[in-house]
Amino acid sequence: MTFDPIAVRLEAARSVVRDAARLALSLRPAPGGPTGTLKGRQDYLTETDGAVEAFVSRRIQELFPEDGFQGEENGATRQGGFRWVVDPIDGTSNYARGRDRWCVSLGLLDGDKPVAGVIDAPALGEVFTAQKGKGAFLNGKPIKASPITNTQEAMIEMGWSARVTTETFNEKIAAIMALGAMPRSGGSGALALADVACGRSDGYLEIVIQLWDVAAALVILSEAGAAVSPFLQTGGLTGGATILAAAPGIAKALSAAVDVEI
Structure with missing residues (x-):
């Protein structure tokens, strides 16, 4: 063995x-x-x-x-x-x-x-x-990520951070709502990402989040088939960076709406 x-x-x-x-x-x-x-x-x-x-x-x-x-x-x-x-x-x-x-x-x-x-x-x-x-x-x-393909059926969570301006937060929430998606916020980035991995929600966005918040979730998301932005390649290894995770069927639309590469 x-x-x-x-x-x-x-x-x-x-x-x-x-x-x-x-x-x-x-x-x-x-x-x-x-x-x-x-x-x-x-x-x-x-x-x-x-x-x-x-x-x-x-x-x-x-x-x-x-x-x-x-x-x-x-x-x-x-x-x-x-x-x-x-x-x-x-x-x-x-x-x-x-x-x-x-x-x-x-x-x-x-x-x-x-x-x-x-x-x-x-x-x-x-x-x-x-x-x-x-x-x-x-x-x-x-577990597997959600199979949905219609953003009007989607439930999207967005994390809040004091490091992000109110204007930016409101802009991203408005972009999510313009897709017809339902916005949510639950107060735990790791569990929000886990929810995307198991299909309970269809996306999660946080503009500034740290490695310790996502280190476990990154492999869970990948193995569950979710689409994930290149967090580690965009500064996440050494400081705060943006993360976007999504059900694969709406990833392209959500990425374009919130202007985050996925």
């Missing part, structure tokens, strides 16, 4: 992320006004973010000491051929209010290529996984 280092890492990641997600769930505040502090407008930081990132970093280092590691809170703390990228709580604004739409996201890159990912949303009871060339799954069942 041929040794597959990526498959070994993905299996380990499932366990690590599961335990991290359980930790986060146990620390989640009760529903109500937001807890934690603000790093910027609507950019929350809770004690759980740091605790989960430290937990994942420690476990990965124990299992794969030769691998690199990068987290949202502490940046790149280790270098290696394989690089793990974690968002300890994606959807922190939801988490901080005791809501359910948040997740722990852990992606694996081989150089600059996404090769595996796990997104665990424990309050929703959902785990998305994928390995390059092996398919994408939700709770162990294969």
